[in-house]
């Protein structure tokens with residue numbers, strides 16, 4: 390198949406970017422989207438041009454590294470599918486495909502289609518973990534966990550931190566990401582001791598990173614490759630309200646590298 | 649990006665500076681909660697107001713008597729308490745909406761070239777920021793029209809029934825009211841659902857009902873209110 394690409398090219402964080410048109414001919418419908426870009430890049434290199442910079446790692450939909458906006462939709466047209474798992478058969482011969490990086494103030498473009506998602510890491514660093522003395526692993530069933538909670542926590546933990554929720558959100562809000570990271574721990578016994586201080590710390594960090602404000606549109610869940618539910622946002626809101634009204638632990642926190 | 653330690657205003661450090669209220673309202677969730685709580689107040693008000701309005705179908709005496717009752721409860725003091733509360737709710741609602749909206753606009757300085765494809769968002773959810781100001785303009789007009797009579801050509805103090813009939817007999821006045829109700833409907837349809845989400849009212853056992861609840865509240869309020877100008881225009885009440 391023959392495809393026309395319009396790709397965002399930007400030399401580095403400081404340069405101004407623009408769309409560049411490429412004709413991608415003889416593309417197999419069995420190629421993944423990234424393989425298609427590999428082919429285009431190989432040809433660019435042979436022509437002595439700079440290849441298109443695009444983030445990827447596992448290429449099996451689990452690491453969350455890949456992610457671009459394809460024809461106005463984060464991760465492209467297929468539901469529950471990362472860019473690396475998207476195949477060219479999802480497009481038609483002769484299609485024009487626009488490829489853009491995630492757009493958010495909190496995700497500055499590093500080069501072409503690659504953005505810096507460090508803001509998400511700093512939200513985790515602010516409290517998205519449990520403080521536990523390490524040692525030998527404890528017995529698996531030492532702490533009883535209700536099956537329903539285990540399932541819900543697992544669903545939230547499916548978040549791979551790709552940032553598509555932010556990219557698709559009209560408000561560039563990181564609520565779905567943050568709520569998944571809050572809820573996966575809040576639903577389990579091990580997460581309880583720090584539950585109410587965690588939500589405060591993580592929301593505070595999210596606000597510091599200049600993400601936008603959620604207005605419950607739900608586009609985040611629709612583009613999420615793991616279909617993380619907006620129910621988690623309600624869980625975050627609930628914990629945040631409780632943490633203000635009834636939780637009384639007082640702590641000051643500091644996070645390195647917020648910018 | 650410099651690597652500097654930034655202390656986040658939570659817990660004790662926030663309590664020392666802005667206090668808990670400051671830390672709460674300073675956050676995105678806190679402002680949303682203020683919108684939701686003031687939203688609940690406004691929703692309860694529009695439901696009550698709509699039911700009061702329906703008394704027009706009971707005739708001039710009932711409606712005028714009801715209006716008089718409202719004005720005289722608590723030696724004429726209660727109405728001012730309620731008005732003060734509503735004013736505070738509207739001010740806080742708009743203040744928070746503005747702060748959140750400006751923050752969201754700043755959060756995406758460079759937009760997408762290809763218009764975003766919406767998957768889940770609705771026309772109602774995307775027009776909250778237009779619908780809100782339209783509602784505000786309508787509220788101002790409505791107060792000048794049927795409360796103070798300033799923009800009413802034929803206003804009789806105390807004769808609410810007459811003022812409504814005379815006002816709605818002019819087709820474009822009715823049109824303004826009807827259009828405003830559709831704007832209110834859109835705002836409520838997304839707002840009621842959004843408010844449940846913001847307040848954390850989500851549970852597997854009733855989540856399926858939340859959208860239905862929003863549609864129900866919206867339909868009742870909009871249909872009840874719109875029926876009145878329609879009834880006047882068609883001569884069903886006169």
Ligand code: HEM
Nearest residue numbers: 604683684687690691694745776780781784839842843846
């Ligand atoms: C007076 C001018 C008004 C403005 C400027 C305004 C603006 C807004 C905005 C921008 C939102 C947030 C959008 C979102 O969450 O998606 C909102 C939410 C809401 N509004 Fe209004 N609005 C106004 C009047 C009203 C009225 C009269 C009512 C009730 C009848 C109302 C009820 C609500 C509710 C229930 C919400 C949802 C709160 C939440 O998301 O938690 N608003 N409004």
Ligand code: FES
Nearest residue numbers: 446448453455473
């Ligand atoms: S490259 Fe790992 S999820 Fe796509």
